Amino acid sequence: MSTGSFHLALVGAPNSGKTSLFNALTGSRQKVANYPGVTVERKAGVFVTPAGRSVSLVDLPGTYSLRGRSPDEEITRDVVLGRFPGEALPDLMLCVVDATNLRLAFRLVLELKHTGRPMMVVLNMFDIAQRRGVSVDIDKLSAALGVPVVTAIAVRKAGIEELLRRTDEFAARTPEQTKDASRDNVWKTLSISELKGLQREADRIIAATIKLPEKPDTLTTRVDAVVLHPVAGLLILALILFVMFQAVFSWAQPLMELLSGSFAALGQLVHDYLPDGLLQSFLQNGVISGVGSVLVFLPQIIIIFLFILLLEDFGYMARAAFLMDRIMGGAGLHGRAFIPLLSSFACAIPGIMATRVIDNRRDRLTTILVAPLMTCSARIPVYTLIISAFIPPTQIWGWVNLQGLVMFGLYAVGIASALGVSFLVKFFMWRDYAPAPFMLELPDYKLPRLKSIALGVYTRAKMFLYRAGTTILSMMVLIWFLASFPQPPVGAEGPAINYSLAAMIGHAIEPLLAPLGFNWQIAVALIPGMAAREVAVAALGTVYAIEGGKEAADQIGQVLAMQWSLPTALSLLAWYIFAPQCASTLAVIRRETGSTRWMVVTFVYMLALAYLASLLTYNIARTF
Amino acid sequence: MSDVSNPSSKLLLGNARRGFVGTIQGIDVVEGHSSLSSHELESQLIEMGFVEGAQVEILHEGAIGRDPIAVRVNGITVALRRREAQAVVVKAVAGRPVTAR
Numbered sequence: 001m002s003t004g005s006f007h008l009a010l011v012g013a014p015n016s017g018k019t020s021l022f023n024a025l026t027g028s029r030q031k032v033a034n035y036p037g038v039t040v041e042r043k044a045g046v047f048v049t050p051a052g053r054s055v056s057l058v059d060l061p062g063t064y065s066l067r068g069r070s071p072d073e074e075i076t077r078d079v080v081l082g083r084f085p086g087e088a089l090p091d092l093m094l095c096v097v098d099a100t101n102l103r104l105a106f107r108l109v110l111e112l113k114h115t116g117r118p119m120m121v122v123l124n125m126f127d128i129a130q131r132r133g134v135s136v137d138i139d140k141l142s143a144a145l146g147v148p149v150v151t152a153i154a155v156r157k158a159g160i161e162e163l164l165r166r167t168d169e170f171a172a173r174t175p176e177q178t179k180d181a182s183r184d185n186v187w188k189t190l191s192i193s194e195l196k197g198l199q200r201e202a203d204r205i206i207a208a209t210i211k212l213p214e215k216p217d218t219l220t221t222r223v224d225a226v227v228l229h230p231v232a233g234l235l236i237l238a239l240i241l242f243v244m245f246q247a248v249f250s251w252a253q254p255l256m257e258l259l260s261g262s263f264a265a266l267g268q269l270v271h272d273y274l275p276d277g278l279l280q281s282f283l284q285n286g287v288i289s290g291v292g293s294v295l296v297f298l299p300q301i302i303i304i305f306l307f308i309l310l311l312e313d314f315g316y317m318a319r320a321a322f323l324m325d326r327i328m329g330g331a332g333l334h335g336r337a338f339i340p341l342l343s344s345f346a347c348a349i350p351g352i353m354a355t356r357v358i359d360n361r362r363d364r365l366t367t368i369l370v371a372p373l374m375t376c377s378a379r380i381p382v383y384t385l386i387i388s389a390f391i392p393p394t395q396i397w398g399w400v401n402l403q404g405l406v407m408f409g410l411y412a413v414g415i416a417s418a419l420g421v422s423f424l425v426k427f428f429m430w431r432d433y434a435p436a437p438f439m440l441e442l443p444d445y446k447l448p449r450l451k452s453i454a455l456g457v458y459t460r461a462k463m464f465l466y467r468a469g470t471t472i473l474s475m476m477v478l479i480w481f482l483a484s485f486p487q488p489p490v491g492a493e494g495p496a497i498n499y500s501l502a503a504m505i506g507h508a509i510e511p512l513l514a515p516l517g518f519n520w521q522i523a524v525a526l527i528p529g530m531a532a533r534e535v536a537v538a539a540l541g542t543v544y545a546i547e548g549g550k551e552a553a554d555q556i557g558q559v560l561a562m563q564w565s566l567p568t569a570l571s572l573l574a575w576y577i578f579a580p581q582c583a584s585t586l587a588v589i590r591r592e593t594g595s596t597r598w599m600v601v602t603f604v605y606m607l608a609l610a611y612l613a614s615l616l617t618y619n620i621a622r623t624f
Numbered sequence: 625m626s627d628v629s630n631p632s633s634k635l636l637l638g639n640a641r642r643g644f645v646g647t648i649q650g651i652d653v654v655e656g657h658s659s660l661s662s663h664e665l666e667s668q669l670i671e672m673g674f675v676e677g678a679q680v681e682i683l684h685e686g687a688i689g690r691d692p693i694a695v696r697v698n699g700i701t702v703a704l705r706r707r708e709a710q711a712v713v714v715k716a717v718a719g720r721p722v723t724a725r
Contacts (some may be wrong), residue, residue, distance in 0.1 A: 064671045069664075101700060104673055192663065195670050216699065221683060224701075228694060230687035322703045326688040437660060437708045438692055439672055442701040 005046070005054040006171040007088045011080060011112065012096035013105050014062030014359075015315075015443035017124040020154035021096055022059040023452045032463050034594035036086065040072050040361055050161075051168040058090070061359070064104060066111055067189055071361035080115060081187065092170050093119040094163075099129035099136070099151070100217075100444065102210065106202035109145060111190065116183030119147050120166060126151040127159070128446070133213030141209040155449050220315075220444045227319050237323050240316075241342055244307045248300050248346040249377065255299035263292030281484055290476030293532065293584070294469040297349050301464055302457055304343050304350040308357060309456045313448035317357065318440055325438055332423045334363035335438065341367065341418065344374035348585050352592055353464065368592060369602055370422045372585050373578065375414035378533035381553065382576050383410055385537050389557035390569040406573075413577055417609070464588075471587035476531055479583065483528045495545045502527040516575065516611065517568035517618040526581070533581045567621035574617035579610035637680060637695070638710035644682045646714040648674060648697070653711045665711055672704075673697045674712050 010018045022030070026045030035042045043059040060079055061072035068074035075084065082089035095112055097105040109121055123129070123136065142149040150166055153159025173181070190198065206212075226232050267284040274280040311317050321335040328335045336358045344351030351371045358364040384407075391403050481501070488499040497503060506524030513523050525539035541556045544563075560569070580586060580603045590599040634652070637644075651669055653662035660668070674680075674697055683701065684694040692705045 065667075067667060067671075069668060103698060104671065104700065107671075190667075192666055192670070195667060196675060199670065199673075199675050220701070221696075224684060224694070228684040230685070234687055318703070322684075322686065322692060322694060325692050325703075325705070326686055437665070437668070437705065439668060439702065439704045439708060441672065442694055442703055 005056045006167075007091045008055050008057045008094060008167065009079060009090035009092075010057065010059045010094050010096055011076060011108075012062060012124075013064055013098070013101075013108065013441075015101070015441060016062070016096045016098045016105065017154055018059055018062065018096045019456075020449055020452050021094075021122070021124060021152060021160070022057065023455050024154045024157075024160055026057055028455065028458065030459060032459055033467075034592070035075055035084075036594060040075055041356055049164050049168045049171070051172070053168060053171050055167065055171070056088075058087075063108070065108060065190070065195075066115075066187060070359065072359050080112070080117070081185065089117075091118065092167065093117055095119055095121045095147075096124050097121060098443075099123040099126045099134060100132060102206055103199070103202060106145070106205060107195075107199045109147070110198045110202055111187070113146065114185075114187040116185045116187075118170060118178070118182065120170070121145060121147055121149045122163060123149065123151045124154060125446075127153045127156075132217055135211040137209045141205070144205045144209055155452070217444065220442075223445055224319070224442070227316070228322060233319070233323050237320055240311070240320075241338070244304075244339075245342055245345065247303050247307065248343055248350065252299040252303050252346070256296050259296050259299070260292055263288055263295070267292075278484075278487075282480070285484070286477045286480035287473075290473045290480070293476055294465070294472045297347065297464070297584070298461060300343075300347055301350045301353060302461055304354055305457045305460045306453070308339060308354055309453045310448050312357070313446065313453060315443045315445045318442045321440060322442070329438070332419070332426050334358050334360060334367065337363065337367045340371055341374055344371040344376060347376050347378065348372045348374065348582070349468075349588050352585070352588050353460065355592070365593065365598065366422055366425050368589060369425060369598065369605075370418040372580065372582070372589075372602065372606065373414055373418040373421060375411045375577075376533070378582065379410075379576055381534040381537050383407060383573065385540075385553050385557050386560075386569050386573050388554075389561040390564075390566055410573065410577060417578065421605070421609075467591040468584070468588045471590065472584045475583035475587060479528055479531045495542055497524065497528075497542050515618070516614040517565070517571040517622075518575075518614075519564075519568070522568075522572060526579075529581050530583055532584065533576065536576075536581065567618050570621045571614045571618035574613040575610045577610070578606050578613055580606040634713045635715065636710045637682075637712035637714050638693075638706040638708070640682055640714065642682050642685045642690075642693075644680075644714075644716070646680055646716045648676055648678045648680055649713040649715050650676050651711055652713050665708060669708070669711060672702050673700050674702075679717075680712075680714055 010022055012018050022043060022045065025047045027047070029047065030043065030045030033042050033044075034040065040061060044056065045059075046054060046056050048054055058079070060076040063069075063073040063076045065073075066077045066080065068077045078084035079087045080090070080093065093112065095105075095109050097109070109119075112119055121142075129136075136151075138149050138151070148166060150162045151159075152163050227236060267288045270284045270288060271280060274283065308317075311320070317336070320338075324338050325335045328338060333341075337355070339357060340351045340354040342351075343354050348371045351374070352368050355364045355367045355371070358367060387403050387406055391406050394402050396402050396405070482505065483497055483500050483502045485501055486499060488494075488496045492499060503524050505527055507520055510518070510520045510523045521540070521543045525536055525543050528539045528542075529536035537553055537556065540560070541552055544556065544559050546552050546555050546559060586599050586603060589602055590596055593599070634649075635646075637648075640646070651666045651674065653665050655662075678698040681696045682693050683696055686692050690706070692703050693709060694701055694703045695709070696702075
């Protein structure tokens with residue numbers, strides 16, 4: 001961030017349209033990252049004013065007061081007060097107010113005045129307010145509040161012209177002018193009576209300067225009568241979740257297959273044109289395969305975020321949290337955790353990225369930690385391989401297919417373990433922490449702003465590519481390296497992988513895995529299997545010298561059925577319920593939590609659970 | 625909890641039924657209302673608009689245990705659990721039936 005630019009900060013309540021305003025100002029020149037070390041999002045961008053001035057803009061977490069009721073609100077408070085390390089004190093605060101919802105926002109404005117910092121009130125969504133019959137005496141309001149007031153319509157270019165002009169005026173002030181205009185920072189946490197006093201003052205100002213419509217808008221209430229209806233509401237929610245799940249699970253599939261097919265073809269091209277050897281293998285199996293394995297997640301991420309941003313913009317998310325509160329709360333999970341956890345059934349990566357809808361930092365972290373336990377679609381090839389090879393397709397109890405039952409059981413254990421770990425995390429780590437009560441504003445329904453949503457999806461995808469993508473790619477290259485070096489000596493027998501570092505590591509850890517019933521082939525296959533769960537199928541094929549990769553699953557299954565005992569197979573199933581066999585998930589956890597610590601924690605706890613589960617399964621199965 | 629036949633006992637928002645319309649008399653946090661301290665809960669309620677004199681109406685209830693409730697308070701719609709709503713003392717608007725649970 002250049003120190004020469006003018007620093008602007010957007011402050012306001014959630015649902016004030018800050019995000020639309022942020023998007024309108026910065027366009028695609030925005031970056032989403034984390035505040036250092038915490039799972040709170042930092043949205044920053046730059047734009048150039050009509051006068052040619054470069055302005056850096058930060059969209060601070062939405063808040064109702066500066067009290068800091070949650071870690072997110074603490075960040076807003078600290079940045080506004082200039083005490084967040086590494087964050088510049090804003091030169092100007094834009095207090096974004098929903099012009100249709102003024103009471104609480106004006107109290108925040110009055111509280112912000114105590115900080116003595118330059119600020120300007122932005123009456124956002126002014127077009128909607130006017131349509132409803134709200135009429136504002138801007139000059140009178142500005143005089144009453146003591147700060148400049150502008151109106152804004154974030155979705156129209158002309159709607160932010162006034163805002164930009166005023167920003168230029170502020171930025172053009174000389175240091176002396178700025179000093180004259182600024183006040184001391186007298187902010188401190190408000191007492192109850194001070195709080196009530198501020199609200200009364202805010203209500204007085206509204207009564208004096210703003211004419212509110214005769215009849216309040218009832219469209220939202222009428223829609224809510226259906227959407228929040230005990231029966232109809234839950235049905236609607238179930239339908240929406242089902243559609244979303246289908247979209248991510250099935251509709252993304254063709255795109256994903258297209259992508260992985262294209263990359264395989266590209267790899268084949270390299271294979272045909274380059275002479276056999278290290279460079280060819282590096283390009284085909286390391287780089288191209290690695291890049292492909294990053295890009296293949298894009299369809300799912302894009303679809304998930306399209307849904308999430310649409311629902312949020314529309315205003316439905318709060319209703320969904322309302323409907324799910326009792327169910328999720330009973331399980332110790334945050335109401336908004338259902339979307340990330342549901343997405344994790346397809347793939348934990350968009351699921352973990354989707355935890356951004358959880359504004360509470362600790363709940364978000366807990367959800368990130370348990371998301372990988374939800375049975376993701378990559379486990380299915382492994383489950384299918386072992387189940388079809390080892391579980392007979394018999395009917396039990398007259399109508400239940402044993403194979404299907406085992407599959408269902410694996411899913412159930414995944415979900416149960418996620419709930420269990422979530423409970424344990426809450427119990428051990430956040431014991432002294434009083435969870436914020438469920439108190440949520442239900443905003444009016446609004447038409448989603450498509451351009452803003454498109455920008456949001458684009459930003460997320462870009463973020464994924466540049467942040468997680470680089471880590472995933474380097475991990476893939478590392479895994480390729482382990483599986484390809486050193487090369488087998490001339491005239492050697494057996495698969496090439498048996499001479500590689502992966503094999504050496506596999507043999508070395510075999511004694512550790514022996515109590516689980518794993519042989520050295522499994523141990524070796526688990527190393528390249530770290531790349532992704534479904535890779536285990538192809539890796540086992542490679543180790544057992546079966547050509548054809550994962551398409552040869554049936555063949556591989558037959559070989560395994562002859563070579564492995566049933567306890568070993570069941571033990572491997574139990575391993576795969578828990579084991580962190582996915583470098584991409586670990587990379588995304590690292591990026592989303594802002595530190596390596598939680599990635600390591602996830603790796604270690606999942607490994608421990610996998611080891612325990614395998615150990616128990618193997619030894620119990622052996623007694624039968 | 626709240627006995628409608630006894631005029632001296634307080635009517636709490638957390639006990640009121642869907643469709644209730646009234647005005648807020650004040651905030652009275654009692655031990656066990658929430659895991660938060662009373663100062664914190666009262667501040668949060670005020671920040672969400674639950675101030676004396678405000679008009680309240682319970683619009684919707686959750687499906688399970690009629691919890692949480694969606695309340696319109698002076699033009700804003702807020703969702704909260706009945707547990708926290710117990711801290712809000714209300715008085716029914718004259719002429720409207722009060723159906724407490």
